[in-house]
Amino acid sequence: MLVYRPRGPRDWRLLLLLLLVAAWKAGSGQVHYSVPEEAKHGTFVGRIAQDLGLELAELLVPRFFRVASKGRGDLLEVNLQNGILFVNSRIDREELCGRSAECSIHLEVIVDRPLQVFHVEVEVKDINDNPPMFPATQKNLFISETRALDSHFSLEGAYDADIGANALLTYKLSPNEYFSLEVPTNEEQVKPLELVLKKSLDREVASKLLLVLKATDGGKPELTGTTELHITVLDANDNAPVFDKAVHRVKLLENSRNGTLVIRLNASDLDEGSNSHILYSFATDVSSNTEASFHIDSDSGEIKVNGKIDFEETKLWKLQIEAVDKGNPPMFGHCTVLIEVLDINDNAPELLVTSLSLSVPEDAPLGTVIALISVTDRDAGGNGQVTCSLTPHVPFKLVSTFKNYYSLVLDSALDRESVADYALVVTARDGGSPSLSATASVSVEVADVNDNAPTFAQAEYTVFVKENNPPGCHIFTVSARDADAQENALVSYSLVERRVGERALSSYVSVHAESGKVYALQPLDHEELELLQFQVSARDAGVPPLGSNVTLQVFVLDENDNAPALLPLPGAGGAGGAVSELVWRSVGAGHVVAKVRAVDADSGYNAWLSYELQPAAGGARSPFRVALYTGEISTTRSLDEADSPRQRLLVLVRDHGEPALTATATVLLSLVESGQAPKASSRVLAGAAGAEAALVDVNVYLIIAICAVSSLLVLTLLLYVALRCSAPPSEGACGPGKPTLVCSSAVGSWSYSQQRRQRVCSGEGPPKTDLMAFSPCVPPGSSSGDSGEQQDIFGNDVSTAILEHILCLLISIA
Structure with a gap:
């Protein structure tokens, strides 16, 4: 087996580095270093950034690299320029851990974006920096001279604050002929050192002895401590x-x-x-x-x-x-x-909460770390075993990370609009009996994200505006609510631009971006534009912005700004405001001799026309009259020789607007005998008589047709009124009151206009003919004479009048 023996300081450092790497790999995912105590400031401990897999460029600003050491002050520090962990201040192992066999400094390395927590343990190695110390520098012993040989005298041993081999003490007694030193062999050193008497004492020879007891530790280099033993030899009591x-x-x-x-x-x-x-x-x-x-x-x-x-x-x-x-x-x-x-359970757990952020975004992913929690209990055994719990029914949970360290993490989705902040209570309870507990409050604020679009109270609004409004008139105000906060709830409004006919929508209306007020930029004309339908968009200031639309239907209400217009009569001698007709002197009372036709470009009451005959010059009573709502001119009596052969009638046509507008028609009647009528006139009269006979023939069929059409029209009007009443329209600032139902004369007159008008809706539809129907009633202000005239008309020629109005209705429908 090969044994590596370091040969110099460099080899010792290499061996120490290898040992550090081996210890780090065996740390179950943690980084372990070691450093000798009393190391000088700046002493290299380890390349912490490299060992944790962090880039030097992201330590300080991008990821906010920081190191926390509980209760250890600033013993260790990290150089953020090179990622090296070094000694920052004096480390005294004995002060830090006493005589504990294991002594380490636990560091928490925290980086953001994303949040990561690493646990680093730096083991403090003992050096032989404490010499053995005796309780006293001098000890007095009184020993009788009669003490038997092999008598034992206990001594207090020395104390060494170091551990291991550095605290392994050996004792040596100064050379003498009387005493030897007996050192206990057990590790606890429960038995004291003992002096053993090897030679009998003789007070007369030596009444006092001075011995030196020396203690030497096992460190490199070794340190020593001494105490003096002053022995007084006594006599007697043995x-x-x-x-x-x-x-x-x-x-x-x-x-x-x-x-x-x-x-x-x-x-x-x-x-x-x-x-x-x-x-x-x-x-x-x-x-x-x-x-x-x-x-x-x-x-x-x-x-x-x-x-x-x-x-x-x-x-x-x-x-x-x-x-x-x-x-x-x-x-x-x-x-x-x-x-x-x-030990008894007399110490409650201690909680330390380190919040990593002041607020948590409501869209934070599950598992986001909110705070770090450490717990300690000074008791031992089960009394010092602590469990942590969190107040229930909150979207957070505690996750144990290392020994008595926990992370408060997000456990379920957040919604700031439902709950804006949470007050959490962390409870730590030990295993004693009875158990003791401690609590710590953690406040978590939920930060808003833009997850709610602005919403309107209604999907559609109906607005009524009078035509000929002043430019810049405020017609309506839209308002949207955003459930988010701050800039995410700051709503701005704009038009959804589109074309209205050949013009842009923005040429008609505008909307204020902040207040939502809608303005009409130009006077609106009911005859040109009855309905203006458009959308307003509400958008918040979030990133990305969210928005929604609301539809506005602006109905342009009619005003009486168009006077009645006269229509030429087919086959008549005149045109425009003058009509010429030939009248037989032999006709009887009630005979229709001419008819004045007029239309009004307005609608409703403003287009409801009435006819009246202006008095003749000189106050002479005219043998003719005009029907109030049909414009038919008929005789009031039989004509005689006293009547002027040329009759000039002025018919005033008036609408029902406020104020009323009028037009004047001139009717020239020539009274002729039966033999004097021109051929052309005879043909005209014969044609009129034939047409009248034809109309009488189809009277029955037309009555049936008008009943069917009238029923359908009444049903449609009732349905329209019911729908409008079920959703009352809102009015703009320039809008009038509620529309008023318009009635016609007792004969059921129909007033229509052939003017082509454009209706603007969500889609560009074809223009439609404005057809207005009136149900029978008597208008305000009508005279009793007119009523009598109407009764005569109904009595004489009701069927003809009904047929004529049916034809007008059919023409309007076509």
Whole structure:
């Protein structure tokens, strides 16, 4: 077998490096180093970044590399430039771990992005830096000259703060002819050192002896300590007290009350009288802690508790007891009392919580580390075994990472909109009976992410706006709510641009980005645009932004801005506002001689027309009248010779708007005898008579048709009104009140317009004819005379009027 023997300091360092690598590989995933105590500042310990697999460039800024050492101050430090772990301040193993066989510094290396926690143990190696120390530099011994050969005299051994070979002591007594040194061989060194008398003493020859006891440890280099033994040779009393046992072992519960009996010692002396009267006491070199914790009765030899007994401070007491008789000179006996302190559960666990972040994103992945928790318990055995638990019903859990170290990690998904922060309670409970516990509070704030789009209260809004509104008029306000927070909830509004006919939507309306107010940029014209349907988009300021749309239906309400327009009569002699007709003088009362036709580009009441005859010049009563809603001119009586052969009638056409707009039609009537009518006129009258007869023939069929069409129309109107009432429309700032139902005359007149209008919806549909139907009623302000005229019309020619209106309806539907 080959044995490697280092030849110099460099070889020793190489061997130490190999041992460190081997120890690191055997650490079950942990990094282990070792460093000798009392190493100078800057002493190399290990390449911690390299051994943990971390790049030097990401130590400080990208991943925020940091090292935590619980209760160890700044003994070790990492050079972030080269990733080397080095000694930062003096390391005293004895101060750090006492005489514990194992001594190590536990480091937690924490890096972010992603969060990782590494555990590093640095073993502190002992060096021989403490010499053996005797309890006292001088010890006085009084030995009678009558003591028999091979008598033993106990001595207090030296103490070495080092461990292992560095604390392995050897003793040597200075050369003399009387005494030899007996060293115990057991490892506990329970028995004291003893001087053994090898030659009888003679006080007359040598009354005092000075010996030097030297202790040497096993370190390299070795250190020594000495004490002087001053021996006084006494005469007479030749029997020393003797204890029944040289070593007494006792168990004592910690926190025992003062006065609790520990042990009663017993020593005997073969002498008689005062030479056999024994007094008990602690050895002269006993520590002050012993005298503060225990009391020995000098007469009875009882040792009782006299102070605080704490297992966590001292687990084993070693008492040196002397028994001295009252002889002259006195003689001494010695024994050792070993008191083992038994632990009781008198220390609650201690929790230390290290939070790694102030808040946790609500979309953090499962297993994200929130905080590091360490727990300690100063008790031993089951009293020091600690289990940790977390307040239930929270989306977190505790994961044990190393010995008494835990990580608080995310166990289920978070939602800031449901719970914005959590108050967690970590409970540590030991295994004692009864058990003790400690709690620590951890506050976890959930950080918002943009996971909620803005939402509107409704998917669609209906807005009514009067036409001819002023430019820039505020017509509606949209509002969306975002459940997120801060900039993720900051909503801005914009139009979803599209084409309205040949123009862009943005030329009609605009929306304020912050307030959501919708403005009409130009006056709207009901005759051009009845319905403007568009979408407004709401988008938040998150990254990435989220958004949603809402639909606005803007109905443009009609105003009375169009006057009635006269239509030319087919086959009439005039055009526009003048109509010429020939009238037979032989016609009777109620005969229709002409009809005035007019339309209005408006709708509703604004397009509901009425006709009235203006009074003739001079106040003469005219033999003609005009129907209020049909515009038919008929005779009020039979014509006679006194009537002027040329009649000039002015018909005023008025709508029902506010204010009302009017138009005037001039009707020229020529009264002729039956033999004077021109051929052309005869043909016209004959054609009119034939058409009237044809209309009378189909009267029955048309009545049936109008009933069917009217029923369908009424059903459609009722359905439309029901739908509109079930969802009341909202109004804009410029909108009027609720639309008013419009009625027509008692004859069921139909007013229609052939003007082509464009209806703008979500899709570009073809233009439709504006058809308006009115149910019979009497308009406000109509005179009683008009009502009488209407009754005459109905009595004389109801069927003809109905047929004419049906034809108008059919034309409108076509």
